[in-house]
Amino acid sequence: MNRNRLEPxxxxxxxxxxxxxxxxxxxRSEPTAFDRRLVSSLRSRLDASRMKIVLWDEPDSKPAxxxxxxxxxxxxxxxxxxxxxxxxxxxxxxxxxxQVNGDLLIVLDEAYRFLAKVETRLRWLGRKRIQAPTLTDSxxxxxxxxxxxxxxxxxxxxxxxxxxTCAYFAEPTMTIEQAQQAKMHHVCRKLRLKAGExxxxxxxxxxxxxxxxxxxxxxxxxxxxxxxxxxxxARAWAKREGVEHLAEFVExxxxxxxxxxxxFVSIGMLEHVGAGNYKELGELMCRTxxxxxxxxxxSIGRDYPAPLNAWISKRIFPGAYPPTLREMMDLFEDTGxxxxxxxxxxxxxxxxxRAWLVRFEENVEAVRAMFDEAFVRxxxxxxxxxxxxxxxxxxxxxxxLFAPTAANNVPxxxxxxxxxxx
Numbered sequence: 001m002n003r004n005r006l007e008p009x010x011x012x013x014x015x016x017x018x019x020x021x022x023x024x025x026x027x028r029s030e031p032t033a034f035d036r037r038l039v040s041s042l043r044s045r046l047d048a049s050r051m052k053i054v055l056w057d058e059p060d061s062k063p064a065x066x067x068x069x070x071x072x073x074x075x076x077x078x079x080x081x082x083x084x085x086x087x088x089x090x091x092x093x094x095x096x097x098x099q100v101n102g103d104l105l106i107v108l109d110e111a112y113r114f115l116a117k118v119e120t121r122l123r124w125l126g127r128k129r130i131q132a133p134t135l136t137d138s139x140x141x142x143x144x145x146x147x148x149x150x151x152x153x154x155x156x157x158x159x160x161x162x163x164x165t166c167a168y169f170a171e172p173t174m175t176i177e178q179a180q181q182a183k184m185h186h187v188c189r190k191l192r193l194k195a196g197e198x199x200x201x202x203x204x205x206x207x208x209x210x211x212x213x214x215x216x217x218x219x220x221x222x223x224x225x226x227x228x229x230x231x232x233x234a235r236a237w238a239k240r241e242g243v244e245h246l247a248e249f250v251e252x253x254x255x256x257x258x259x260x261x262x263x264f265v266s267i268g269m270l271e272h273v274g275a276g277n278y279k280e281l282g283e284l285m286c287r288t289x290x291x292x293x294x295x296x297x298x299s300i301g302r303d304y305p306a307p308l309n310a311w312i313s314k315r316i317f318p319g320a321y322p323p324t325l326r327e328m329m330d331l332f333e334d335t336g337x338x339x340x341x342x343x344x345x346x347x348x349x350x351x352x353x354r355a356w357l358v359r360f361e362e363n364v365e366a367v368r369a370m371f372d373e374a375f376v377r378x379x380x381x382x383x384x385x386x387x388x389x390x391x392x393x394x395x396x397x398x399x400x401l402f403a404p405t406a407a408n409n410v411p412x413x414x415x416x417x418x419x420x421x422x
Contacts, residue, residue, distance in 0.1 A: 001187065009158070010404040013089070015401075017236065019356055022228055026264075029075070030057055031055045031056070031057055031075070035053050035055065035078060035111070036055070038078065038082060039053055039078070040079055041071070045114055046110050047110060047112060047113075049067065049148040050066065050067055050068070050106050050109070051067065051068050051070060051106060051107055051110045052067060052068070052069045052070070053069075053070045053072065054069060054070070054071050054072070055071075055078070056071070056072060056073045056074055056075075058071070060101065061101075062101070063101055063102035066103075067102060067106065068100055068101065068102030068103050068104070068106040068107045068194075069100070069101040069102055069416070070097055070098065070100055070101075071098070071099040071100075072097075072098055073096070073097045073098065073099060073103065074097060076091045076097075077097040077098055080092060081098065084310070085111075086291050086309055086310045086311060087311050087314070088311075088313035089311065090312075090315060090375060090378065090381055090382075091311065091315070091364055092190075093377055094374045094375075094377040094381065095316075095374060096373075096374075096377070096379040104380065104381070104384050105388065106388075106389040108384055108385055108420075109388055109391075109392075111388075112388050112389070112391075112392040112394065113392075115394075116392065117188060121407050124354065125235040129341045130330045137315060138213035142327050148231050148317045149229075149330055149370065150206065150230075151370070152289035152370055152371075153206070153366065155359070155360070155363040155367060156356050156359040156360040156362075156363060157356065157359075158176045158177045158179075158180040159177060160177045160180065160181065160208075160211055161177075161180050161181065161184065161205040161208030161211075161272055162205065162207075162208045163180040163183070163205065163208050163209070164205055164206075164268065165185075165205070165267050165268035166268075166298070166300075166345060166348055166349040166397045167179035167180045167182070167183045167348060167349075167351070167352040167355070168182045168183035168345060168348055168352050169182075169348050170181070170182045170186070176352065176354075176356070176359070178377070179348075179352070179355075180208075180222050181212075184208075184209055184212045184213075184216075185216075185294055186300065187209075187265065187267070187399070188212075188213060188216070188217055189416055189417050189418075189419065190296055190298055190341065190399070190401050191265065191294055191295075191418050192294070192400070192411065192416060193213060193219055193263060194218075194219075194220030195219070195394055196218060196219075196220070197217075197219050197220070197263060198219070198220045198221075198222070198261040198263070199213055199219045199220065199221045199222070199261060199262065199263040199264075199265060200221075200222050200223075200224070200257055200259070200261040200263070200264055200265075200288055201221055201222070201224065201265050201266065201267075201269065202224055202254040202257065202264070202265075202266040202269050202281075203224070203225060203254065203266055203268060203269025204223035204224065204225040204230065204231075204234055205225070205230060205267075205268070206230050206233050206234055206237070206276070207230070207233065207234025207235075207237050207249055209221065209239060209248065209265075209267055210223040210234070210238075210247045210249070211234075211237060211241055211247050213222070213247075214238075214241075214243040214246035215241060215243055215248040217395060219246070219263070220246050221246060221247045221248065222248045222250060222259075222261070223247065223248065223249050223250065224250045224252050224253065224254050224256070225249065225250070225251065225252075225255055226227050226251065226252065226253050228251060229256055231250075231251040233246075234247075234249040248277075253268075254269070254273075254281065254284070255280070255284070257284060257288060259288065260287070260288060260289070260293075260384050261289060261293060262289070262293050262294075263289070263291075263293060263294060264285050264288050264289050264293065264294075264295035264296075265295060265296050265297075266295075266296070266297050266298065266299075267298045268298060268299065268300075270297055270298075270299035270323065270328070270420060271299055271300050271320045271321060271322055271323075272319060272320055273306075273315075274321060275321060275323055275327050275330065278323075278327070278328070278330035278331050279330055279331075279334075279335065281331060282330065282331035282335035282337060283335050283336075283354075284334055285331065285335070285337060285402075286335050286336040286337050287405065289403070289404060290404070291404055291406070291407065292403075292404065292407050292409050293403070293404065293407075294340075294399050294401070294402065294403045294404070294407070294410070295401075295402050295403070296330065296399060296400065297398075297399070297400045297402075298397070298398070298399045298400075299322070299323065299330070299395070299397070299398055299400075300327070300349070300395055300397055300398075301321040301322050301323050301324060301325060301395070301396045301397065301398045302322050302323070302324050302327065302394070302395065302396060303324065303385070303393065303396060304323055304324060304357075305327065307321065308320050308321060308322060309385070309389075312382060312385070313365075313384075313406075315378055316378070316379075316382050322395060322396075325342065325398060325400075328398065328400060331400075331402075332400075332402060335396075336404060336405050337402045337403070337405060338402060338403055338404070338405045338407075339400060339401070340401045340402055340403055340410055341399075341400070341401040341414070342397075342398060342399070342400050342401075343398070343399045344396055344397060344398055345397050345399065346390050346393065346395070346396045346397050347390065347391075348387055348397065349386075349390045349395070349397045350387055350391045352382075352387075353383055353386045353387035353390060354387055356383055357380070357383040357384055357387060360379065360380065361380075364376055366378075368378070392405060
């Protein structure tokens with residue numbers, strides 16, 4: 001099934017349709033002197049020993065060791081990428097109108113080095129209106145990204161828990177499977193999870209973490225998710241594992257969580273909530289854990305306010321926003337909650353993306369058969385770009401542990417987090 005020939009899932013200007021005209025169909029007049037001056041100016045800002053930029057009239061050549069060659073295949077592509085690289089590079093690369101000969105990671109590394117030089121001048125872009133997606137917005141956005149096919153994600157995520165969030169490489173030699181298991185144990189130790197305790201999870205993915213908590217800790221988990229495909233998958237998985245009596249998957253939005261639980265946990269959902277909804281979520285978290293419960297939020301974030309990359313927002317993750325820690329405090333301030341611990345595991349996410357990218361490339365022919373070449377290029381760029389964003393610190397990964405403001409049943413040290421109990 002060629003999924004990316006479907007309509008764009010109701011998201012304006014989104015979906016996986018690109019201007020996929022081949023370079024041969026674009027105007028091929030000789031580059032002008034002005035074209036060459038523009039490229040020369042761009043070259044002067046980059047390390048030519050690592051990244052070489054050529055125009056469409058130059059013959060293909062082999063890059064030197066540890067070098068990548070970027071070929072701009074037509075004049076329109078040149079103007080588009082110069083006008084707004086953050087928005088247009090992704091589509092041009094996906095359509096083959098910008099070609100990379102050599103390691104794409106080298107190109108992205110140089111791009112992030114360049115952006116770091118102008119970072120302070122770009123920070124004003126973060127002063128946008130505060131996002132507060134409605135339930136309808138959230139369903140549309142989640143459907144766009146997560147409901148493109150479970151079999152696609154199974155090709156490159158870990159094969160034991162199907163975790164599409166940051167792993168935890170407690171040992172540098174861990175496989176992605178081992179690191180995802182370590183992440184889940186790390187979270188459960190932070191929460192001091194015990195057998196028989198009740199857990200409410202906001203955003204369940206394919207159910208791997210809820211099933212893990214039920215199987216390994218004997219917890220009773222109620223998990224909320226608005227992705228229909230994921231909920232169906234999770235329910236069938238829990239039944240196969242024999243924990244359907246402990247892991248319940250509810251196809252509903254976090255805003256509709258009711259009841260009181262020992263633990264609230266959210267792994268990788270806050271990015272989709274919108275900063276305008278944080279206060280509401282914080283009040284909900286406070287209600288759900290009562291006077292003595294505890295909770296943890298795990299989220300991609302930033303060191304300063306800025307919107308997500310324009311191309312990723314358009315093509316991959318519509319509606320997503322990575323908050324700063326200050327913005328995340330809207331979850332806790334004036335909602336009856338106290339922050340107990342904050343950990344940043346940014347470099348673990350870079351390594352996670354590296355493992356995903358390797359596995360994606362190992363299965364690229366299967367991905368191409370499911371979709372097409374433009375989709376392959378788009379997701380290759382997304383995974384590689386995410387890797388470099390975490391390496392360069394453009395993105396962070398925060399885990400925030402919390403409890404009710406007046407709760408005194410909190411640990412005095414972090415010793416339990418690093419105890420080897422699993």
